[in-house]
Amino acid sequence: MAVKATACALLLFLLLSASQLMMPGVEARVCRYASRSFRGLCFSDTNCAHVCQTEGFIGGHCHGLRRRCMCLRRGC
Numbered sequence: 001m002a003v004k005a006t007a008c009a010l011l012l013f014l015l016l017s018a019s020q021l022m023m024p025g026v027e028a029r030v031c032r033y034a035s036r037s038f039r040g041l042c043f044s045d046t047n048c049a050h051v052c053q054t055e056g057f058i059g060g061h062c063h064g065l066r067r068r069c070m071c072l073r074r075g076c
Contacts, residue, residue: 028074035060035069042067048069
């Protein structure tokens with residue numbers, strides 16, 4: 001009887017954990033905008049992110065051949 005209870009508990013655990021793995025999480029879209037106040041070529045992601053945060057964005061990074069500072073915002 002104890003073996004059946006253990007097997008049922010294990011089966012229930014596997015079914016519940018498998019359902020969590022199969023359900024994808026929903027994430028907000030992240031959009032990029034060119035920084036309005038960053039000037040010159042962008043070589044430091046940290047500096048770009050700081051400038052973007054002062055503009056009200058969640059962060060930023062250097063992007064492209066032209067090395068522009070692109071700011072990030074969730075839920076465009």
